[in-house]
Amino acid sequence: MSKYVVIGAGILGASTAYHLAKAGHDVTIVDRFDAGQATDAAAGIVSPWLSQRRNKDWYYLVQNGARYYPTYINELHELGESTTGYDQVGTLALHKDERSLTKMYDLVLKKKELAPEIGELTPITTAEAIQDYFPYLSNYDYALHVSGGAKVDGRALRNATLKAAEKLGATCLFKEATFSDKLYVGKEAMSYDTLIVTTGAWGNEWANAFGIQPLVTHQKAQIIHLKAKEPFKQKPPVIMPPGTQYFVPNLDGTVVIGSTHEDTNKFHPYPTAHGVSSILDQAFSHGEALKSFTVEDVRVGFRPFTANFLPSFGYLPNVDHVLFANGLGASGLTVGPYLGSVLSEMAQGNALDFDVNSYQLADHD
Structure with missing residues (x-):
């Protein structure tokens, strides 16, 4: 059993934590819950097929995001989370x-x-x-x-996902997390096998901490x-x-x-x-x-x-065991649950069924 720490409890981070907990791992999700989180405010439309945007890499994510929803919602229901905000x-x-x-x-x-x-x-x-x-x-x-x-209510879906993750053994901490020479949650150092950063609009704080260019x-x-x-x-x-x-x-x-x-x-x-x-x-x-x-x-x-309006995710260059995902933009609620399952697979070292090179962080620096 590996130890994972997820920073950021929007729908992407919550889904990632849920999928890792479902796989039987030791999972802690940390969020300071700043006002203005996109997931907390959003009421989403899951209808990506109506978009005329032609970017194939973007469409791959949103199409799979829409397709994944019934499976995801059924799993939450089976864990007793009936108020998902999805209909x-x-x-x-x-x-x-x-x-x-x-x-x-x-x-x-x-x-x-x-x-x-x-x-x-x-x-x-x-x-x-x-x-x-x-x-x-x-x-x-x-x-x-x-x-x-x-349609989906972001706040309701996020809450249902966090509750489901906790039922599977995950720990949710509403605290400040920082990184200097190591990860600190509050004033306590926290160890991990893999750190996953999904901090949305606040992502540049973490980019700066790891010495990389601003991402979002x-x-x-x-x-x-x-x-x-x-x-x-x-x-x-x-x-x-x-x-x-x-x-x-x-x-x-x-x-x-x-x-x-x-x-x-x-x-x-x-x-x-x-x-x-x-x-x-x-x-x-x-x-x-x-x-x-x-x-x-x-x-x-x-x-x-991100600079090209395409979600970015992958392991940070020159930083050990840190997986970073951001830039979901207006498609966050459509993509979040599905991409959380993808990040979970990446964190566990499992093979994916699509090429992630188009979404690598280095492409969008």
Whole structure:
């Protein structure tokens, strides 16, 4: 039995710890729980097949991330963790014209050949049919419904994963971890066979500690929670209008709307009037009826990105037994559970079924 220490308890670190504990190892996960963690703030859409991004290495991770979710969630359920925040409710992608709808339909249909988990594709060509899915939308006559799409609450999934890891013997410590000549948790030195660093937007603190170049930048994301006067009569799908905004409706009538994309070098984990205003102005252009909703919450998270917006993971050069992973960006909730299983295999020295060279840290220094 090997001893592993995971620094960072976002969904990536939590999943890594869970998979190592499931394999029977001695696992400690450490996090100081700074305000602004991306996982803690995020409400995610698991529908990577709708993206028009062409980077094959990125798509490999997100496609496998989506495919892995049912297995992962079933394992958590078997361990008694039923509140995972994950639900396969389908995705409704909105379009302004029939041409863009046809283009997306053809693209996703082609992807379905290798990803049957996409499910059924249903083109929609009337405003009334769109409003049957989500009655507060306006200005749209075209949409594509993808039955395999899902939503996930990052905070709920992270908590369920940590609890499952603890049930399998892992130890969770909510403390400060630092590295100088050795690893310190609080004021105590901690030994390990392999150290795994998954600290997201705070990753450069650890890069500096190991004497390597900064690895990540970050964006501030503000996400607003609205609530309707009445709950929905049936589970609505997640909504993807044109552009970068998304809606994650819940059966109780809440609708999570995100997000801002604010480049910053600061950690200011508080909502701003400008950020909230920009989200709402854009949301009202998709559904003016949303103006009647109440504001329930605004969450803030910092998304980490590498220079080429591709997740990076691997063993640090010239540093013994340190595995580093970062840069999941806006795909963190889609990729996190799956990539945690990958990091677990790498940490144990097991062979992988894909080439990791495209994701090596040295490629993105």
